[in-house]
Amino acid sequence: MAATARHExxxxxxxxxxxxxxxxxxLHHQTANxxxxxxxxxxSTQTEKKTxxxxxxxxxxxxxxxxxxxxVLDAMLPYLVSYYGNPHSRTHAYGWESxxxxxxxxxxxxxxxxxxxxxxxxxxxxxxxxxxxxKGVANFYRSKKNHIITTQTEHKCVLDSCRFLENEGxxxxxxxxxxxxxxxxQEFKDAIRPSTSLASIMTVNxxxxxxxxxxxxxxxxRENKVFFHTDAAQAIGKIPVNVNNMKIDLMSISxxxxxxxxxxxxxxxxxxxxxxxxxxxxxGGQERGMRSGTVPHTLxxxxxxxxxxxxxxxxxxxxxxSRLSExxxxxxxxxxxxxxxxxxxxxxxxxxxxxxxxxxxxxxLLMAMKQVALSSGSACTxxxxxxxxxxxxxxxxxxxxxxxxxxxxxxxxxxxEIDFTISKCVSEVTKLRQMSPLWEMVQEGIDxxxxxxxxx
Amino acid sequence: xAATPRQVLGLYKQLLREGERFANYNxxxxxxxxxxxxxxxKRGLTDPAAISKEYQYGVKSLALIQRQVAVSHMYSHAxxxxxVE
Numbered sequence: 001m002a003a004t005a006r007h008e009x010x011x012x013x014x015x016x017x018x019x020x021x022x023x024x025x026x027l028h029h030q031t032a033n034x035x036x037x038x039x040x041x042x043x044s045t046q047t048e049k050k051t052x053x054x055x056x057x058x059x060x061x062x063x064x065x066x067x068x069x070x071x072v073l074d075a076m077l078p079y080l081v082s083y084y085g086n087p088h089s090r091t092h093a094y095g096w097e098s099x100x101x102x103x104x105x106x107x108x109x110x111x112x113x114x115x116x117x118x119x120x121x122x123x124x125x126x127x128x129x130x131x132x133x134x135k136g137v138a139n140f141y142r143s144k145k146n147h148i149i150t151t152q153t154e155h156k157c158v159l160d161s162c163r164f165l166e167n168e169g170x171x172x173x174x175x176x177x178x179x180x181x182x183x184x185x186q187e188f189k190d191a192i193r194p195s196t197s198l199a200s201i202m203t204v205n206x207x208x209x210x211x212x213x214x215x216x217x218x219x220x221x222r223e224n225k226v227f228f229h230t231d232a233a234q235a236i237g238k239i240p241v242n243v244n245n246m247k248i249d250l251m252s253i254s255x256x257x258x259x260x261x262x263x264x265x266x267x268x269x270x271x272x273x274x275x276x277x278x279x280x281x282x283x284g285g286q287e288r289g290m291r292s293g294t295v296p297h298t299l300x301x302x303x304x305x306x307x308x309x310x311x312x313x314x315x316x317x318x319x320x321x322s323r324l325s326e327x328x329x330x331x332x333x334x335x336x337x338x339x340x341x342x343x344x345x346x347x348x349x350x351x352x353x354x355x356x357x358x359x360x361x362x363x364x365l366l367m368a369m370k371q372v373a374l375s376s377g378s379a380c381t382x383x384x385x386x387x388x389x390x391x392x393x394x395x396x397x398x399x400x401x402x403x404x405x406x407x408x409x410x411x412x413x414x415x416x417e418i419d420f421t422i423s424k425c426v427s428e429v430t431k432l433r434q435m436s437p438l439w440e441m442v443q444e445g446i447d448x449x450x451x452x453x454x455x456x
Numbered sequence: 457x458a459a460t461p462r463q464v465l466g467l468y469k470q471l472l473r474e475g476e477r478f479a480n481y482n483x484x485x486x487x488x489x490x491x492x493x494x495x496x497x498k499r500g501l502t503d504p505a506a507i508s509k510e511y512q513y514g515v516k517s518l519a520l521i522q523r524q525v526a527v528s529h530m531y532s533h534a535x536x537x538x539x540v541e
Contacts, residue, residue, distance in 0.1 A: 372539075
């Protein structure tokens, strides 16, 4: 009997929060409508019409994407407007000028990661780079080796590529991470077999911002003759990455995470010792046969320019972002209790602040804070209400995984935006907690862990 | 030929004035902040060759900002103020 009562209570709590959501949505609609009618009724205030429009939310989702840097657009525009040649046309000036631009961009990317330009292959983005690296290496060496190591907190495209290879008959080890989100190096060493061809471990996690010990992992891989791939989409241009010092064999780069355009990325492929991959796209043999298809020179110019700007601005950005990050964390935790930062307190990229607000449902908080563009995890999974698999992998409790918000600070974030976010966040969390039956129970001193919510 | 302090100051003011004209709040505040911090950082420069190089960079940046300000006004959202503005 007690079980059913508890069950009823849970359903009540659930419906309450759902109703709250609907209610807030309706309210938002109503105010928007009344504003509109006011404007149409009052024609004498036509000049003020524009100021009645709701302001745009501020952007605090730097891990999903970033606005393009104006310097990047400035580099791209001539190629969108005047220089339209196919970079692979060898017979006329249109082709030559485009090719020159592509090769300049290749050098800009290479300079940022400390590689040779010939080791950089342009792709459509980090997802393609990850697919190409994992499937490409696995397939090329499949006659001798059939084992791949990765971690549970990788990006979906790495996990899905591995899943795909598992269906093809490969063996994959999904390494767990410690509660701070970092892998255990001993565990990694133990997972290596003679048949291991590739290890794929991301540099900076997209959800919790944790930095893996890439140099150490690279060392272990080199010793054991395992190719080392890292998804550095979230790291490039933000933290120093050098493929030689870190002994990286393959590395994925994304354009729009470095304030460049979307739809372009790159894959670094080491030449010495040589890493061979089986191409996924067949065709004209562009990019040394590894990625056929006309190189989109406008986007590539944007990526190159973004890398150059990033190299120039890295120290300035880093200092600023760490200051803003500190301000945000301190502002929120000094005014709210039961806020947990997910990930490692030290080995984390400052621009990614993942906080769990206990006893508040993350999605309701996102709705309540509609003036701030935020996300509860990766953009790819933001449509579903499932808690993040990354947070579950670091061992966060189901309820805390449900109440997490990711604050992404970027180059263009200002102090005013951080202060606005802090005050909004504090007031909304307080409001939501006041409505929450769970919060009430906690205030009464009931240990929520002692309650069994589900019957199975 | 190195730029005179007066020319440098003129360029600084021009850069700030132009940066102020960005339609987008974030670009605007970034441009102003970056120009100020850049000049602050290079304040101690005495080598004429270095000053001349930085001056040329400033002139190029000014042209870039002017172009991008123009673009920002062409495609800015109709009356899109940001919440913190």
